[in-house]
Amino acid sequence: MRQHATPSLLPCARRTLGDALPMNTNPPDKSPLRADARRNRDSILRTAARHFAANGVNTSLDEIAREAGVGPGTLYRHFPSRDALLAATLTERQADILARADAAREMACSEAALTEWLRALQDYLATYDGLPAPVLTAIQEDTSVLAISCETLVALTGEFLTRAQKDGRARATITPQGLFLSALGIAWVLNRAGVGETHRRELEAIFVVGYRERGRLLDEAE
Amino acid sequence: MRQHATPSLLPCARRTLGDALPMNTNPPDKSPLRADARRNRDSILRTAARHFAANGVNTSLDEIAREAGVGPGTLYRHFPSRDALLAATLTERQADILARADAAREMACSEAALTEWLRALQDYLATYDGLPAPVLTAIQEDTSVLAISCETLVALTGEFLTRAQKDGRARATITPQGLFLSALGIAWVLNRAGVGETHRRELEAIFVVGYRERGRLLDEAE
DNA sequence: GTGGAAGCGGAGGCAATCTCCGTTCCGCCT
DNA sequence: AGGCGGAACGGAGATTGCCTCCGCTTCCAC
Incomplete structure (x- = not known):
């Protein structure tokens, strides 16, 4: 029952104590992810983290998209729900x-x-x-x-x-x-x-x- | 410090243990309140109580107004905020x-x-x-x-x-x-x-x- | 019954969510 | 190199909820 190895909070990106943190949060498992896609994703993530921290979890997603310099569609394609975006920033x-x-x-x-x-x-x-x-x-x-x-x-x-x-x-x-x-x-x-x-x-x-x-x-x- | 008479939860409508409950919730203190106004107010209140109970405190106020058969304006005049309506139904x-x-x-x-x-x-x-x-x-x-x-x-x-x-x-x-x-x-x-x-x-x-x-x-x- | 005011209600401005689809851009393949 | 297929973009706009403003209606006091 008791497991002594720290389980990862996310399926990918297994972490243990001494690891260097991978700078990119959660590179999704199976996708080679086109260059512009990755760029946008990162931008959204950075902006979102800032907005969540400043305005709480209910901050406007469209506003995040705007400030990240992408359309709402792009944001919702990368993160289909508020929870998904939240989880990623966490x-x-x-x-x-x-x-x-x-x-x-x-x-x-x-x-x-x-x-x-x-x-x-x-x-x-x-x-x-x-x-x-x-x-x-x-x-x-x-x-x-x-x-x-x-x-x-x-x-x-x-x-x-x-x-x-x-x-x-x-x-x-x-x-x-x-x-x-x-x-x-x-x-x-x-x-x-x-x-x-x-x-x-x-x-x-x-x-x-x-x-x-x-x-x-x-x-x-x- | 300790007060032994139960204080009322609302400024008006003082209540003690044995009172018969006044059927009309909270007839506002100073207003003779025109006949149609009272009618609408009651209707809103009844509908609101039902909707709050069914859908939680965040249920749509416009929807309450619609079902109560009044315009949004009427609802907001009687209860300027969600909290006010909530308090009244409580x-x-x-x-x-x-x-x-x-x-x-x-x-x-x-x-x-x-x-x-x-x-x-x-x-x-x-x-x-x-x-x-x-x-x-x-x-x-x-x-x-x-x-x-x-x-x-x-x-x-x-x-x-x-x-x-x-x-x-x-x-x-x-x-x-x-x-x-x-x-x-x-x-x-x-x-x-x-x-x-x-x-x-x-x-x-x-x-x-x-x-x-x-x-x-x-x-x-x- | 009529005048004046209390009250009505809905059109509409604003903000947020989320989708759809024509357009753009990437990267692979020859 | 250059072109093709599809991945990815982004913004217009449908929808929903909040709340206000203001021309119209209804009540009631006289």
């Missing part, structure tokens, strides 16, 4: 989070590893404003291109969770999906601008130990 | 939740009261698909009509929280806002169709006691 960040997963795996304390992983997850989900929403959708109906990478994220969450559970550091009834969904909920609240650092810490604390006072003898929540 | 549910607050207040156990209140909150936030999003926005920038009722919800959360804290049943560092934001996050995840009953329970459990195993001597999360 590949770099996915390399980051995989690296952090590798680092966390090295940690001696299973709880610290889990904490570090969940922190990495929060950072990843904060990449763009509004990112948690498409991620949640992708998990539930795995038609999206994002779904592939999301499943990996859940799997990694499961890995760190299981390890902590074996040490008695995480409650045994927690499932990877449940933990991931909770993290998503937190991220959704937090990555709206306007939630201060105080509340961020508080929400994370509730995530870890709940709102109930501890030291009592109840066996189960609910 | 008044009935707000009566519900206030009643449940009253009921919870009667409970002897402060923790049970808090739990019951949080449950009521979840039910309220599940009224329409996507409701948590406008609620979160309303809290952060209180320009919206929804903001008024939201502040009341936070206040009520604070009331039950404080009571539980005095009994040592809730952690002292939790704030009303933090607790409410967490509840919002959970609700956001849960009220997308596709999350099963199992996960619902699990998320609620994490909310209450966290994911970490208890019975250890750490004083604080983080």
